[in-house]
Amino acid sequence: MDWLQLFFLQPVSLYQGAAFPFALLFNYLCITDSFSTHARYLFLLVGGSALAVAAMGSFAVLVFTPALCAVVLICLLGPRDVHRWTFLFQMSWQTLCHLGLHYTEYYLQEAPSTRFYITLSSLMLLTQRVTSLSLDICEGKAEAASGGIRSKSSLYEHLCKALPYFSYLLFFPALLGGPLCSFQRFQARVQGPSSLYPRHSFWALTWRGLQILGLECLKVVMRWVVSTGAGLTDCRQLQCIFVMWSSAGLFKLTYYSHWILDDSLLHAAGFGPESDQSPGEKGYIPDADIWTLETTHKISLFTRKWNQSTARWLRRLIFQQGRTWPLMQTFVFSAWWHGLHPGQVFGFLCWAVMLEADYLIHTRVNLFIRSWPMWLLYRTLTWAHTQLIIAYIMLAVEVRSLSALWLLCNSYNSVFPTVYCILLFLLVKRKHKFN
Incomplete structure (x- = not known):
């Protein structure tokens, strides 16, 4: 790859x-x-x-x-x-x-x-x-x-x-x-x-520096795990799931570190949240909300929090302007903006479908869960499934060659988006029947 x-x-x-x-x-x-x-x-x-x-x-x-x-x-x-x-x-x-x-x-x-x-x-x-x-x-x-x-x-x-x-x-x-x-x-x-x-700038930049240092240390560990393990070309069955998860984890750590560094530079120049004094203007939002991204069990929340300023820009530029299928228009434009590589086209279209399924699944399930143990079990399973689907999408978007994309689609990892596709089909069919 x-x-x-x-x-x-x-x-x-x-x-x-x-x-x-x-x-x-x-x-x-x-x-x-x-x-x-x-x-x-x-x-x-x-x-x-x-x-x-x-x-x-x-x-x-x-x-x-x-x-x-x-x-x-x-x-x-x-x-x-x-x-x-x-x-x-x-x-x-x-x-x-x-x-x-x-x-x-x-x-x-x-x-x-x-x-x-x-x-x-x-x-x-x-x-x-x-x-x-x-x-x-x-x-x-x-x-x-x-x-x-x-x-x-x-x-x-x-x-x-x-x-x-x-x-x-x-x-x-x-x-x-x-x-x-x-x-x-x-x-x-x-x-x-x-x-x-x-004084405030010194402590804010120091905290960001410590975050970057911690992320870089984690990157060293994750890079060693990825380099010493099997790749998608030679992984076997369930081993491919770990390969996908570890590779996507390395991507995410790289992005988190880079986003915090970018945010620190803006903050050092005075364009950070403390300088936001415009009345009626939306507050400054950094791109990396690591805690939410790593703990959410909803693809919809991950989508809003991943690269937040870009997500807000896409919402304003495309989603709010679209009259028909605004969600699909947004992800198609995102693929265009990123460069229209085959993996990007596939990955962003998959993301749009997963997002539609996520809305319907969580809306439906929340009507039936009443007990705390069932809610905890549901939250744990959906968190794991969400993280694996995001890892699948991330690898699809980042790979360049069609052969690498085919290896990903032909592995056990395709089970996770397929489950959401089946649930989306069943829920949409049931919704039409009820209407």
Whole structure:
């Protein structure tokens, strides 16, 4: 299996760590009020550009170009049209870049550059910020800049109007990772005084550092377990279940560590929860809620808590806009956004079906369970089943080759999603009959 390509996150973590001193410097200069508003925007923009060049090399052009085009569209189009056109352009550009990855991997049979993987990851995050900003403008939550370029203002005034948008799309704490920060929170943070006190920041960052250290130690153990055991190619019967669970556990630990590091960088720059002062704005939500993810017995709750800011973004962008089959539309778009690899298409469609089954199963069963021992037994069994289904979906999404996906589908692991598919069919049939 070539699932080890996931660990391109390791060089990303190195670049994120290198950005920490600059994040702390930015926060300190904001606390001491040593920066004007324009200087703050420029600091974040220049830092993002430098980080992009350092991490991506010449591939950074693939990030700078759509960011520039998005700002031009925002400045040219009215609030009614800006979201549609920025969405189409950004997703078209990102899809072309993903097709380049497909061409390299499947046609040329070559391993793409790590820098290209980092570029694609940054492009996906840029898509989040572009569409979030365009939706804010469309809904009246952010000031529209339409007509700015066509007005008779000087070039300097045009650049000053466009600077907040450029800075938001490329600011360095969120360029390579991190929870989605809304343009409202970004603007309020840059224009207002810092609310992050050094003492509180020190203890918060120390706690996050200890979490990362613990996760990295667990990763070493889990990597040893995976490397010394059998793979999907040579596992036998029930042994394949342990192979799937341990491999998915390594994936999850890698993501948890990376998300906490990204969250720490945003926190160090002052974009964390303590700086959220916008009235009516939803609170800051970190991507990793490890306790809930590892203890929940519901796929629906896992889905809402896994990469929380992305889940909230998908809900706003697709689910709330869809009129027919919004759940399926959301997961189809998620597969498109991730790159449309065969495993991703299969994995996200499987996820959607499992989610539908999860809703019906838990709604139905909760009507009959009355005693505490039965509830505990039900909770334990559904927790184990949920974790194994999530492990199955995760491996399907992460594998690149069709042969690896076939090995997964042809193993004993397919029993777990099959059980939910059968229950979904029976419950839907019973529901129609009752109606």
